[in-house]
Amino acid sequence: MWEILSQMLSRMSIIITIAYLITRLPIFRKMISQRVGIGGLFVLIIIFGMFGVIGNYTALVVEPGNQKVISNIWNPTLQSNNAVADTRNIGIIIGGFFGGPIVGIGASVIAGAHRLLMGGFISGATFWVSILGGCFAGWFGYKWRGMGLIKPRYMFLTSIIILTIQILAIPVLTTDHTTALKLIAFTGPPIIIINSVGIWICAMIFYNVVVEEDRTRASQTVKTFSIADQTFSLFRSGLNENSAKKSTKIIKKLTAVEHVAITRGIRELAYTGTLNNQKRNEEEDLASRKLALSTGKSVLNEPKSKWLFSKKSNSRASVVVPFCVQNKTIGTITFYYASSLHITVVEKELIEGLGKLFSNQLELGEIERHNQLLQNAKIEALQSQIQPHFLFNALNTIVALCRIDPMLARDLLLHLSTYLRNNLSGIADFLVPVYKEMENVQAYLAIEQARFPDKFVVNIEVAPDLIECLIPPFIIQPLVENAIKHGGFKKIEAKGAVHIEIKKISELLILIKVSDNGIGVELNRIVDLGERVVKSSKDGSGTALFNIKERLTALYSQDVRFNIDSDVGKGTCVSIILPVKT
Secondary structure (H helix, E strand, O other), rough: HHHHHHHHHHHHHHHHHHHHHHHHHHHHHHHHHHHOOOHHHHHHHHHHHHHHHHHOOOOOOEEEEOOOOOOOOOOOOOOOOOOOEEOOHHHHHHHHHHHHHHHHHHHHHHHHHHOOOOOOOHHHHHHHHHHHHHHHHHHHHHHHHHHOOOHHHHHHHHHHHHHHHHHHHHHOOOOOHHHHHHHHHHHHHHHHHHHHEEEHHHHHHHHHHHHHHHHHHHHHHHHHHHHHHHHHHHHOOOOHHHHHHHHHHHHHOOOOOOOEEEOOOOEEEEEEOOOOOOOOOOHHHHHHHHHHHHHHEEEEEEEOOOOOOOOOOHOOOOOOOEEEEEEEEEEEEEEEOOOOHHHHHHHHHHHHHHHHHHHHHHHHHHHHHHHHHHHHHHHHHHHHHHHHHHHHHHHHHHHHHHHOOHHHHHHHHHHHHHHHHHHHHHHHHOOHHHHHHHHHHHHHHHHHHOOOOOOEEEEEEEEEEHHHEEEEOOHHHHHHHHHHHHHHHHHOOOOOOEEEEEEEEEOOOOEEEEEEEEOOOOOOHHHHOOOOOOOOOOOOOOOHHHHHHHHHHHHHHOOEEEEEEEEEEOOEEEEEEEEEOO
């Protein structure tokens, strides 16, 4: 038995060497990570079937009767009383483990049929036990596929069970049971040991390849995320010289490229090389960029002669990847390598991934800019709605005073001109100083108090350090107007009062509060105020409050607080909390 073990061990090394070479095939790597098609399965059947054929050819010829090895050379045919101790099952079982039932059975048919054609003792039984082993290995491979990657030691233990079943089945399938029993007593243990060890070693080779692939992908993913994180804000700002220069430096630092160039159209925005070390063919670059821009696909430039250590410009390689934004190619990024040998499959995947990533970042930036323009237009539209809100009442008041009190009418015209001047300039400004906003309030109050003398009093408290603080225009005057117009001061016993307060509530937040002592608002109407425009009535539609809240939300998003509190018979208070801006 020891003679068989030692000689079979040398045969096994041939299979192990072939197994290592198999791991270099892309079809094998694809088989590990995902399911392959019919063509891929056929290729795998041939590969692992040939494993078994080689195991047959390198088998040791033995005589079952006297239990000795009679030949250790390659044996294409056998005598009728000869049997073999082979490594055929390494290919069959490994194929079933990694390829599933189709590959396991297909490889076993090829290897078993070849063994049948070789002739000799138990050749028919060997054919059927080969198929049995392929079925078992394929079944285990099918079950394992849903469980993820199985470690080699589990494959080793499973292969021992399968090989033992195969060996024990041979006497059952043979007419000469006694001779078959003697044969498996002599060759069975070495076959089980050598084949299971060979399967274990092959499994470790395949397993390590898979782990290496996973590590490479993980490293590539980390690298991609790092590049994405550092370039996100740059590309979102648009494709310009500033973003291109900073991005090329980041990409060169975090990848294996020699140099990087970014263009908008065919115009180069940035290149990490210098005039002294460019070593590139500018005409070829220009042609490649035009091709990438016109087709929307990557372009690979590589020399006819590939020298790994060459420093000549014509031996270098480059890949041009287009930037696609909203189905239009707007620019390119070029990755330069010292040699095309550096452009591996993993490197190509990284390049393509970065191209798509940068395109998405640029597209997001374009979408944000369009949204900002729409938001600005919306704010301007809302602000322009406020301008006529006050104008008609003011003009009517001035017209009425022109005959009875011309001087007062003159003063009111000055107040109105101040208001209109601030209003017209405010449409173009999203933020104005507090004192500017209070000029509008004072202009409004002057006209209202002229219209309704002694109807109400106004108390204003503005913190001195907030005079220059920036706030959105036209948010205080409409609140004061609402307090006077809808406060119902005629219905209360006390004199109407409006209180305006602007103060800091923290280092980062300011409070704007307009309150009155009027009749208040019913609870069922408060829930709608500021949220939507309600059906117009004698109590108002809430348009001013809705416009104010809409503008504040557009400008500050979630950083603003707009609140309305009211008690029927006691008054209403509208408070706004904004971030401090100077």
